Amino acid sequence: MKREAPKSLADYSPLFFPGLMLIVFFVVPFSTMIAVSFFQRDPSGFYTPDFVFDNYARFLSLFFAKVLGFSLMLAVMVAICCVVIAFPFTYLLTKRPRKVQTIWLVCLLSVLSLSEVIIGFAWSTLFSRTAGITNLFVAIGLMKEPVALLPSFWAVLTGMVYQALPYTILVLYPALVRLDPTLLEAARTLGASPVRAFMNVVVPALRNTIVATLIMVFVFALGSYLLPQILGRPSHWTLSVLITDQAIYQSNMPFAAAMAVFLVLMSLALVGLTLLVGRRENAL
């Protein structure tokens, strides 16, 4: 079908509403944040308009580099854990009868209704020494005495994976439901065991979906700032925690803005890199 280029103003009208929304909810606030990141902090008040690089300069220290590195590493790990758990799970779910699928999906959706705070405190109870799951292990004889599993890196990771997993499953579900089941059967008739067929056929056929899901969970995990505080030590705090700290408790808006801009740029760069690598492999 040949498409004509839009000519009159009316032809562009379908774009007005999304354009307006994008300006109001993205362009304006994000530009404000970029502008603020160059402002001067006023210790007695809020900030004064200026154009200085102090905020960015302060950021270029080993401490912040470490925090940034940790934040990115944590987000990547959450993304990988989520996809590794969710992909086979969702695949097996799509093989169940329709009714069973619906029940599972409703349960998963109900997890989404829990706020980050509730998830954080629920896990902190589960990982505690007095009321946690280690008491169960003691009861069945796996452990000698109950121990506290938090604060620790693994507690943070578990909490964040738990929070992101329903999203991961919901994103993977449509693609896996649409996957032609005969692809797998074909692999089996050609001599591949079911597990082998899954790795050889299902995973590569859905490579793009997997990459997209990884990116989504990565971005989602990057914004998490409550769980690291509830379940981790200060050394497990992410950049998002520091941004909150600067913006709300230290009232240093310009510095918080600078960190936020930097975080956005870094994650954009990572996402871009992933896509670039993906495209190169596709071309082969």
Place this chain on the structure above:
Amino acid sequence: MSGLSLQNITKSFGNFTAVDTANLSVPHGKFVCLLGPSGCGKTTLLRMIAGLEDPTSGQILLDGTDITPVPTHKRNLGMVFQSLALFPHLSVGDNIAYPLRIRGASREDQKKRSDELLKLIHLQGFSDRPVAKLSGGQRQRVAIARALALSPKLFLLDEPLSALDAKLREAMQVELRQLQQRLGITTFVVTHDQREAMTMADLVVVMGNGKILQAAPPIEIYRKPADAFVADFIGMTNLLDATADRLGRVSVLGQAIPNLTMPEGMTKASVSIRPEDVHLGPVGGDAIAGTVTFVRDLGGTIETFVEAGGKTIVAVATPRERPEVVAGQQVGLILPADACVVLKS
């Protein structure tokens, strides 16, 4: 014994019986068409042979060994799916070499075998193309080549040609048959197209409602259908209610057919006669009187619709052998005894 043998195969899904006590014996190297309307259980039967479904009861024997408990990937078979199921992330050559890759063949062996097969299906030089860049007929051939890559004992195809247009389908039927004869491989094709079955098969297995109704060479199925369902499903036919007259002859539409006696113990029956066997003549004598209601002149053949005793009977002839008749004309229908098949009604 050599070949494939199905013994009392039954498959139920809950209350629904998809395949009902199927028994079939196929010698090695035969081309079998499983033919029937949709939902008759033919695909389920094929999937059980492939091991993609487990029979509820019964056994599948291959060369005398029970293969019922053997999982699909150990059965050494090649299967072509209706959707073809080519792997979208692999090139043509890699698709064909996939079964060799699974078995750990070296890269050179894989390449050698896939090139050999590409030659067999007349697609030399397509090895590095992505599957998505092929036409429907080419994909079809790639799926066939992939299924044959390991020279399997059984070659199974589930409505393989249904996605192709009519002309290509006819050409592929001939090609598939020739390929099968060259390789001498036992082949099962599921189809609902009786023309396809007639073209390719050594043995046509007609199924209806989960049962095997008749298994015989195509021409026998056409000439001597086992029951009314088979007669009606294979080709065009005229099915007429028949009774025995007092001399024991078969009587159709109030007129006894000369030299056709009712089988022992039957008083009512159906008579099936193919349109090309119905002759039109003058009214009178042993002929059944009728009125021509419509003439469909297709150039190569002429179909004449004749109404007699409330039934419409179709007669087909070539323009050479048929005197011209027109709608409204009174004619006599002659049903030769040797062309009539008496069936239980």
